[in-house]
Amino acid sequence: MKDRIFRLALFIAALTILLLTAGIIYALVSRSLDTFAEYGIWGFIANPEWDPRSATEEYGALSFIMGTLYTAFFALFICIPFSLSVALFNGEYFKGTKISSAVSSVVDLLAGIPSIVYGLWGFYSVRPIVIELGVNAQGFGIFLSSIVLAIMIIPYASSLSAEFISMVPNRMKEGAYSLGATRMEVIQRISLPTAASGIVASYILALGRALGETMAVTMLIGNTDRIPRGLRDTGNTMASVIANQFGEADGLKLSALIAIGLLLFIITAIINLIAKLAMKKLSAV
Amino acid sequence: MMESITASNRLRKGKDKIIYFLVCSFSFLAMIPLFLILWDVVSKGYKNFNIRLFTEVTPSSMDALLANMNDEPIPGGILNGITGTILIVGLAILFSVPLGLSIGIYLADNHGKRFAKVVSYLTDLLQGMPSIVIGIIAYAWVVKPLGGYSALAGSVALTIMMLPMIVRSTEETLKMLPYAYKEAGLALGASYTNVVFKILLPSGFGGIFTGILLAISRVMGETAPLMLTALGASVVNWNVMEPTSAIPLLIWDFYNDPNLVDLIWSSSLLLLIVIFLLNWTAKIVARKWKV
Amino acid sequence: MESVKITNGMNPILELKEVSVSYTPGKNAVDKVTTEIYPNTITAIMGPSGCGKSTLLRAINRMHDLYPHIKTTGEILLKDKNVLEMDAMKVRRLVGMVFQQPNPFPTMSIYDNVLAGYTLNGIRLKKREKDEIVQHSLKSVALWEEVKDVMTKRGSFLSGGQQQRLCIARTLALKPEVLLMDEPTSALDPISTNKIEELLLELKKEFTIIVVTHNMSQAARISDNSMFMYLGELIEHGNTTQMFTKPKNKRTEEYLTGVFG
Numbered sequence: 001m002k003d004r005i006f007r008l009a010l011f012i013a014a015l016t017i018l019l020l021t022a023g024i025i026y027a028l029v030s031r032s033l034d035t036f037a038e039y040g041i042w043g044f045i046a047n048p049e050w051d052p053r054s055a056t057e058e059y060g061a062l063s064f065i066m067g068t069l070y071t072a073f074f075a076l077f078i079c080i081p082f083s084l085s086v087a088l089f090n091g092e093y094f095k096g097t098k099i100s101s102a103v104s105s106v107v108d109l110l111a112g113i114p115s116i117v118y119g120l121w122g123f124y125s126v127r128p129i130v131i132e133l134g135v136n137a138q139g140f141g142i143f144l145s146s147i148v149l150a151i152m153i154i155p156y157a158s159s160l161s162a163e164f165i166s167m168v169p170n171r172m173k174e175g176a177y178s179l180g181a182t183r184m185e186v187i188q189r190i191s192l193p194t195a196a197s198g199i200v201a202s203y204i205l206a207l208g209r210a211l212g213e214t215m216a217v218t219m220l221i222g223n224t225d226r227i228p229r230g231l232r233d234t235g236n237t238m239a240s241v242i243a244n245q246f247g248e249a250d251g252l253k254l255s256a257l258i259a260i261g262l263l264l265f266i267i268t269a270i271i272n273l274i275a276k277l278a279m280k281k282l283s284a285v
Numbered sequence: 286m287m288e289s290i291t292a293s294n295r296l297r298k299g300k301d302k303i304i305y306f307l308v309c310s311f312s313f314l315a316m317i318p319l320f321l322i323l324w325d326v327v328s329k330g331y332k333n334f335n336i337r338l339f340t341e342v343t344p345s346s347m348d349a350l351l352a353n354m355n356d357e358p359i360p361g362g363i364l365n366g367i368t369g370t371i372l373i374v375g376l377a378i379l380f381s382v383p384l385g386l387s388i389g390i391y392l393a394d395n396h397g398k399r400f401a402k403v404v405s406y407l408t409d410l411l412q413g414m415p416s417i418v419i420g421i422i423a424y425a426w427v428v429k430p431l432g433g434y435s436a437l438a439g440s441v442a443l444t445i446m447m448l449p450m451i452v453r454s455t456e457e458t459l460k461m462l463p464y465a466y467k468e469a470g471l472a473l474g475a476s477y478t479n480v481v482f483k484i485l486l487p488s489g490f491g492g493i494f495t496g497i498l499l500a501i502s503r504v505m506g507e508t509a510p511l512m513l514t515a516l517g518a519s520v521v522n523w524n525v526m527e528p529t530s531a532i533p534l535l536i537w538d539f540y541n542d543p544n545l546v547d548l549i550w551s552s553s554l555l556l557l558i559v560i561f562l563l564n565w566t567a568k569i570v571a572r573k574w575k576v
Numbered sequence: 577m578e579s580v581k582i583t584n585g586m587n588p589i590l591e592l593k594e595v596s597v598s599y600t601p602g603k604n605a606v607d608k609v610t611t612e613i614y615p616n617t618i619t620a621i622m623g624p625s626g627c628g629k630s631t632l633l634r635a636i637n638r639m640h641d642l643y644p645h646i647k648t649t650g651e652i653l654l655k656d657k658n659v660l661e662m663d664a665m666k667v668r669r670l671v672g673m674v675f676q677q678p679n680p681f682p683t684m685s686i687y688d689n690v691l692a693g694y695t696l697n698g699i700r701l702k703k704r705e706k707d708e709i710v711q712h713s714l715k716s717v718a719l720w721e722e723v724k725d726v727m728t729k730r731g732s733f734l735s736g737g738q739q740q741r742l743c744i745a746r747t748l749a750l751k752p753e754v755l756l757m758d759e760p761t762s763a764l765d766p767i768s769t770n771k772i773e774e775l776l777l778e779l780k781k782e783f784t785i786i787v788v789t790h791n792m793s794q795a796a797r798i799s800d801n802s803m804f805m806y807l808g809e810l811i812e813h814g815n816t817t818q819m820f821t822k823p824k825n826k827r828t829e830e831y832l833t834g835v836f837g
Contacts, residue, residue, distance in 0.1 A: 006478040013387035021407045027425045085311030106316045114506025151318045182301040212415025214509040261421045272413040465679035474669035475696030487683040
């Protein structure tokens with residue numbers, strides 16, 4: 001019967017997601033095995049050395065893990081005041097107004113700009129400012145990449161937070177207002193606590209986005225294969241080292257890069273899972 | 286007693302005003318980068334934004350160097366990138382749309398079942414995957430077996446990126462349709478297949494099409510996965526088995542070659558125009574088709 | 577409990593024999609219902625919320641097939657053929673259903689909505705046949721005059737009452753044997769409700785109608801025969817006038833006098 005065939009086709013389509021995920025995990029793990037066999041899983045993760053020269057070949061992921069964490073968390077830190085303000089602007093203060101939809105549209109456009117254009121802008125327009133500020137001589141590094149990264153994740157953090165803030169029921173806020181609270185107090189004591197899980201979830205998602213960001217960071221971070229010694233230093237992230245060095249890699253180096261890809265995959269998967277759990281907590285409220 | 290209440294009231298009102306001011310200022314500041322970027326791209330890009338951009342392929346580094354030395358405009362354009370993007374993204378659309386729609390329909394109709402929940406979770410997982418990792422996958426699955434870079438590999442990577450977005454928007458759209466449509470259709474004796482194709486999908490067309498447009502605009506600007514799969518080419522290529530260029534790949538090439546730097550901004554301008562057009566179209570479709 | 581029904585001197589068109597429906601194993605939402613429906617009558621199924629009346633109605637046109645965990649047992653004979661053993665899609669073309677919420681298909685014009693039963697089933701008609709069907713169906717629901725000049729427009733601008741009449745026309749276009757209506761007027765205002773009740777009284781000349789309603793006065797106004805259900809069981813069924821004036825079962829009397837709702 002036509003229906004049975006159609007339903008079967010739909011089921012098979014859904015099955016492909018399963019197969020795809022399994023295939024991805026298999027592809028990453030199988031090609032990382034050489035690296036883990038050579039250094040051990042923990043040995044690879046904890047090793048800050050990355051030396052592709054054939055005589056002293058040694059690969060370790062720590063420099064890039066640190067670089068990733070530095071840039072992503074610093075970017076998150078910078079983005080919070082801005083995205084929270086936009087979220088409050090759209091979800092509370094100017095909820096439903098024309099100016100709010102204008103602001104939302106502008107922020108949405110920020111999300112549409114490709115990573116490589118952010119990288120170009122960061123290189124040509126922001127780097128000179130960073131050099132002026134005396135952060136470091138060439139401008140490249142954690143500081144520059146984090147700033148641009150922060151701007152890139154503002155839309156993700158703010159639009160989801162705005163939704164949760166606007167979903168706080170009016171009757172709860174009215175209860176507080178009728179007791180004489182100011183707007184700020186209502187936000188501080190009612191709206192934000194109620195929307196808290198959702199807001200936290202949106203920031204975790206933004207963090208996930210920042211962890212995986214490739215092009216803009218590659219162009220701005222300075223591409224040095226060692227643990228950054230602070231915000232002024234250059235470095236490399238897991239994503240950027242793959243982008244830079246995958247091209248002619250083979251043998252153990254290729255396996256090491258893929259192992260880094262596996263680590264990145266796992267980290268972003270865990271972050272997204274945490275965000276999901278945080279949001280589930282909200283819907284239980 | 287009354288004075289302290291009035292005084293603390295004034296303090297609270299003051300705090301309130303300060304916070305209001307801060308929220309507005311920071312929101313305003315958050316919007317500035319967009320205009321800065323647009324200004325940069327437009328002001329630097331319009332000079333080279335001419336018909337040559339669309340009709341000629343990228344110049345070799347040598348030709349560009351000579352032109353620069355003679356203070357002439359760089360010969361060439363990004364035709365190979367434009368055709369490459371059309372080929373790679375077009376193929377990805379061909380793969381991801383039917384598959385994404387089917388999965389979305391399945392999830393909407395089997396909501397709550399364990400298998401559907403697993404598929405739903407994995408779809409979210411795939412959506413969160415960094416694009417460079419997807420590039421590695423496409424490299425492993427297409428480039429390695431085929432023995433070389435190709436447009437096909439690039440399309441596979443972009444398909445994996447587009448799939449979760451299309452699945453989600455299809456599922457959400459269908460779930461929002463009143464259940465009555467499905468029931469009334471079935472009550473008229475129609476087959477499930479007919480109800481889906483003749484009632485549900487047309488009714489949900491707005492949301493579904495918007496989701497597809499947004500997925501396209503998202504992958505148009507992707508560079509990282511293409512670096513590992515399509516690699517790039519200096520000629521127009523329509524053969525899916527050969528290395529192919531794409532607009533973002535060319536921008537990356539120009540960035541890395543000091544002789545070709547002038548073409549960066551016009552290419553970026555083109556890319557931004559296309560992406561913004563897609564987003565704008567999506568917004569219009571979403572508004573017009575509100576069921 | 578049964579009292580003599582209005583039969584128009586004919587044999588039953590629909591017979592329910594020990595029909596039970598369960599959502600969870602062991603617990604029947606509809607429990608061993610046995611009754612007969614006569615041609616060209618309006619039968620009202622009444623009872624308090626949760627008594628199983630909608631569940632019973634939906635068993636007749638096999639809507640429960642959509643949910644694998646719902647089990648239906650017993651026999652439902654439509655002109656001596658067991659509906660539960662027939663092909664579900666065939667059943668639905670013979671037994672039409674109108675729902676509580678008017679739901680004209682949003683992407684189709686009024687014209688196409690009336691014909692939806694045919695298009696969805698892949699039945700091709702000539703333009704002349706289509707026009708005839710549309711006109712006849714819309715006339716039989718007293719909607720023709722109101723929409724004949726705007727038939728190419730989508731139905732969403734019509735009022736609730738008009739939309740519901742459009743849905744009835746859509747169902748009638750397939751010329752079903754029996755028309756099932758699940759609280760057809762509870763979402764409508766009193767004036768539209770009145771119009772539709774008058775419509776049903778007209779339609780019964782051509783069709784057999786079963787109406788689930790939570791509104792007793794509606795049952796009293798329009799139905800020939802009634803069924804009273806409580807907690808899944810058929811407590812009493814028979815001639816409406818007799819049931820309302822001299823109910824045989826204490827529960828029925830309690831329900832009709834408002835002891836519980």
